[in-house]
Amino acid sequence: MRDFALEIEQRKRDGLYRSRRLVSGPQKPELVADGVELLSFCNNDYLGLANHPGNIATLRDALAETGLGGAASHLVCGHHDAHHQLEQRLAAFTRRSSALFFSTGYMANMGVISALAGRGDTIFSDRLNHASIIDGCILSRARVRRYGHGDVAALERMLAETSGHKLVVTDGVFSMDGDIAPLKELARVCKAHDALLVVDDAHGLGVLGPQGRGSVLEAGLSEDEVPVLIGTLGKAVGTSGAFVAGPEVLMDYLVQKARTYIYTTAMPPAVALASCASIDLIEQDNARRAHLQALIARFRSGAQQLGYQLMPSHTPIQPIMVGDNHAALALSRALEEQGILVTAIRPPTVPEGEARLRVTLSAAHSEEQLDRLLQALAQCRSLLPEQTAQEPVAV
Numbered sequence: 022m023r024d025f026a027l028e029i030e031q032r033k034r035d036g037l038y039r040s041r042r043l044v045s046g047p048q049k050p051e052l053v054a055d056g057v058e059l060l061s062f063c064n065n066d067y068l069g070l071a072n073h074p075g076n077i078a079t080l081r082d083a084l085a086e087t088g089l090g091g092a093a094s095h096l097v098c099g100h101h102d103a104h105h106q107l108e109q110r111l112a113a114f115t116r117r118s119s120a121l122f123f124s125t126g127y128m129a130n131m132g133v134i135s136a137l138a139g140r141g142d143t144i145f146s147d148r149l150n151h152a153s154i155i156d157g158c159i160l161s162r163a164r165v166r167r168y169g170h171g172d173v174a175a176l177e178r179m180l181a182e183t184s185g186h187k188l189v190v191t192d193g194v195f196s197m198d199g200d201i202a203p204l205k206e207l208a209r210v211c212k213a214h215d216a217l218l219v220v221d222d223a224h225g226l227g228v229l230g231p232q233g234r235g236s237v238l239e240a241g242l243s244e245d246e247v248p249v250l251i252g253t254l255g256k257a258v259g260t261s262g263a264f265v266a267g268p269e270v271l272m273d274y275l276v277q278k279a280r281t282y283i284y285t286t287a288m289p290p291a292v293a294l295a296s297c298a299s300i301d302l303i304e305q306d307n308a309r310r311a312h313l314q315a316l317i318a319r320f321r322s323g324a325q326q327l328g329y330q331l332m333p334s335h336t337p338i339q340p341i342m343v344g345d346n347h348a349a350l351a352l353s354r355a356l357e358e359q360g361i362l363v364t365a366i367r368p369p370t371v372p373e374g375e376a377r378l379r380v381t382l383s384a385a386h387s388e389e390q391l392d393r394l395l396q397a398l399a400q401c402r403s404l405l406p407e408q409t410a411q412e413p414v415a416v
């Protein structure tokens with residue numbers, strides 16, 4: 022039998038061992054983790070809506086109306102009026118004809134990719150795409166060709182030499198780097214080479230674009246240009262669940278073929294109603310996004326002055342590059358000693374030798390809290406070797 026304990030020991034030696042913290046109370050900047058209150062800079066609640074009193078009240082009322090459990094899959098008898106309302110709301114919000122509600126973004130990617138490509142087809146996937154996209158590609162049994170991160174010229178060459186059904190898939194905002202895919206260019210080459218473009222906007226939705234409509238709308242791309250748009254509700258929307266949006270015929274096709282849609286219990290309908298309320302807030306409240314942008318600018322200038330190496334990101338994902346796994350863990354621990362929580366991200370979540378601290382900012386943070394992070398980073402600066410204090414990366 023395989024020696025599992027030995028493998029775990031090896032992971033510990035490589036600085037790759039992962040463990041969980043026990044959180045109590047709600048997700049907010051002042052997070053109680055393992056019984057200690059820390060100032061957290063690592064959740065994806067970019068607009069601070071995960072603990073919004075109005076949305077909580079909506080959920081409570083919705084529970085009284087719809088009950089708790091989803092009780093069945095959508096195709097049996099679980100497709101509730103609340104889910105339908107959310108789908109319509111999401112389609113309108115993303116300026117698409119229709120939308121389909123999934124239980125998580127992970128399941129949406131697995132289901133959508135494996136339904137839209139299969140044996141004999143080719144999927145082209147950005148090298149830094151999210152794990153759920155990678156797994157969806159594997160599940161599809163299609164041929165998978167990875168292209169260099171954001172390298173549209175390389176993609177175009179690959180597309181030109183490939184025949185048959187082609188699908189191109191990319192994160193809108195890259196989850197561990199915070200940069201945005203060259204969406205307009207991707208749409209152009211997909212059109213030119215008759216490839217279906219799938220964009221997973223998990224981190225752009227709510228944050229980027231007019232009224233938070235996401236990276237695809239920020240790039241001004243229509244449903245014709247980006248026919249398959251995927252989003253999660255677990256990040257800026259602050260609830261749970263996910264969706265795909267696009268032409269009705271595609272949604273109909275997914276209802277027939279997406280196994281992660283078909284063979285799973287529908288989300289509690291009340292959560293769908295709370296998500297509708299949250300999307301209303303996202304659409305109306307530009308102040309949250311403005312505050313978030315101010316925090317991002319303040320963080321970047323502060324961290325760069327300290328000599329930390331950042332990435333070319335203007336999104337709330339602001340990784341501090343470290344490189345070595347142990348060094349990333351040491352920096353994370355040193356920050357924790359000063360009351361700040363930023364998790365170290367290591368392979369295989371990021372490429373070998375690119376361990377980092379993934380700082381995420383939220384509209385729920387105050388400027389004063391951000392300054393506490395910068396002060397703590399100033400204290401810890403000596404932990405990293407000089408070579409990481411390179412030229413600040415311009416956005």
Ligand SMILES: *Cc1c(COP(=O)(O)O)cnc(C)c1O
Pocket residue numbers: 124125126127128130151153192196221223224253254255262263
């Ligand atoms: C988080 C994430 C997902 C998964 O979404 P969940 O709803 O959390 O399962 C999918 N794609 C990307 C790019 C992500 O960052």
